[in-house]
Amino acid sequence: MSRRTVLKIAGVSALVVTFLPRMAFAARNSLLGLRSGAQPGNKTRLVIETSSRPSYSLDYLTEPARLVVNLSNTSGDTGIKPSLASGTLIKSISQEQVGDKLQVIATLTKSISEIPKNQILVLDPNGDSGYRLALDFTAGGSSASASAASTAAASKEQSKARKPIIVIDAGHGGKDPGAISKAGTREKDIVLKVAKKLKDKLDANGYRTYMTRDKDIFLNLDTRAGIAEKNHADLFISLHANANPSRQMRGFSIYTLSKKASDEEAQKLADAENAADKIEVDGFARFEPNIRNALSALQQHAVSELSVEFANGVTTTFKKAGIIQQPGPALRQAPFGVLRSTIPGALVELGHLSHAEEEKLLKTNDHQDKLVAAIVKAIGKYDFDV
Ligand SMILES: [Zn+2]
Numbered sequence: 145m146s147r148r149t150v151l152k153i154a155g156v157s158a159l160v161v162t163f164l165p166r167m168a169f170a171a172r173n174s175l176l177g178l179r180s181g182a183q184p185g186n187k188t189r190l191v192i193e194t195s196s197r198p199s200y201s202l203d204y205l206t207e208p209a210r211l212v213v214n215l216s217n218t219s220g221d222t223g224i225k226p227s228l229a230s231g232t233l234i235k236s237i238s239q240e241q242v243g244d245k246l247q248v249i250a251t252l253t254k255s256i257s258e259i260p261k262n263q264i265l266v267l268d269p270n271g272d273s274g275y276r277l278a279l280d281f282t283a284g285g286s287s288a289s290a291s292a293a294s295t296a297a298a299s300k301e302q303s304k305a306r307k308p309i310i311v312i313d314a315g316h317g318g319k320d321p322g323a324i325s326k327a328g329t330r331e332k333d334i335v336l337k338v339a340k341k342l343k344d345k346l347d348a349n350g351y352r353t354y355m356t357r358d359k360d361i362f363l364n365l366d367t368r369a370g371i372a373e374k375n376h377a378d379l380f381i382s383l384h385a386n387a388n389p390s391r392q393m394r395g396f397s398i399y400t401l402s403k404k405a406s407d408e409e410a411q412k413l414a415d416a417e418n419a420a421d422k423i424e425v426d427g428f429a430r431f432e433p434n435i436r437n438a439l440s441a442l443q444q445h446a447v448s449e450l451s452v453e454f455a456n457g458v459t460t461t462f463k464k465a466g467i468i469q470q471p472g473p474a475l476r477q478a479p480f481g482v483l484r485s486t487i488p489g490a491l492v493e494l495g496h497l498s499h500a501e502e503e504k505l506l507k508t509n510d511h512q513d514k515l516v517a518a519i520v521k522a523i524g525k526y527d528f529d530v
Contacts, residue, residue: 400483
């Protein structure tokens with residue numbers, strides 16, 4: 145029995161459960177369906193459909209390898225026949241009622257080592273389906289599970305060995321300059337400079353990083369989000385600089401994805417940032433169908449919670465570094481195209497190019513370094529290890 149495996153999976157369940165609203169425990173839940181499916185990247189998906197939002201924890205058993213999903217306050221239905229796709233890691237799915245708790249047990253053909261928290265989705269009801277808890281995983285960890293002597297300390301070492309993957313997105317580029325100051329400073333140039341500095345600092349700190357662009361080229365928003373998906377990023381950071389009709393307005397602001405804007409200003413900003421895609425008429429890259437499906441429900445509970453956690457972290461380190469914050473809500477939300485992915489992330493407006501003093505500041509190495517240091521600090525505090 146692999147200690148590491150159990151710890152990893154236990155960690156996931158502990159964290160995810162805390163995201164769920166307390167309300168979830170009040171209503172009696174019932175099982176509506178069970179199925180497995182194959183996902184790109186050799187992933188297996190287990191889907192558990194329920195009448196109410198599920199409250200759950202995960203266990204992992206070996207010999208044979210079994211993934212156990214404990215659904216609290218849920219009644220099973222032995223009449224439900226699981227629908228099993230071929231070529232996945234799931235051999236069979238069974239139910240076991242233990243008092244108020246329903247255990248859904250997926251027997252696996254191979255052992256798995258972890259389920260990253262961004263691979264657990266709770267999708268809202270949609271059309272004929274109820275709530276769906278979807279867990280994606282791949283085979284792995286055979287060497288780790290073979291080692292029975294593996295200790296908690298060793299497991300810590302192991303998880304440290306995996307470098308978190310961060311995708312840095314410098315906004316705009318090429319024919320899309322973004323905001324332009326009165327003096328002619330272009331958003332696309334400022335954010336690229338900061339993005340390069342951020343990459344250097346993160347690389348030096350042992351992260352694996354990718355940039356959506358490292359030169360002055362145009363990319364549409366889906367392509368940017370797609371780069372994060374393709375690289376299986378743990379975190380996505382989109383860097384921007386703002387402009388406001390009022391030349392008095394200044395300060396940074398931080399945004400996460402939501403279907404609806406948190407306020408009118410956030411909506412206006414999202415419209416402006418999303419406008420980049422209207423420049424490109426042809427060659428409009430689209431998400432793979434499976435990602436689009438997940439997004440159509442747009443209730444990726446874990447992803448949005450993690451994004452907010454990260455965004456709040458950045459706000460804190462910016463304020464601690466003495467970087468001026470734009471008046472208004474500390475964290476805003478809006479439907480930004482570039483954040484539309486299954487990767488947790490945030491869009492950071494570093495400051496206002498329309499504010500004369502702040503524009504000057506944004507151009508200086510000192511201030512850019514300060515911004516970068518604060519973002520690195522926030523990333524350092526962000527909990528990747530789940
Ligand atoms: Zn921008």
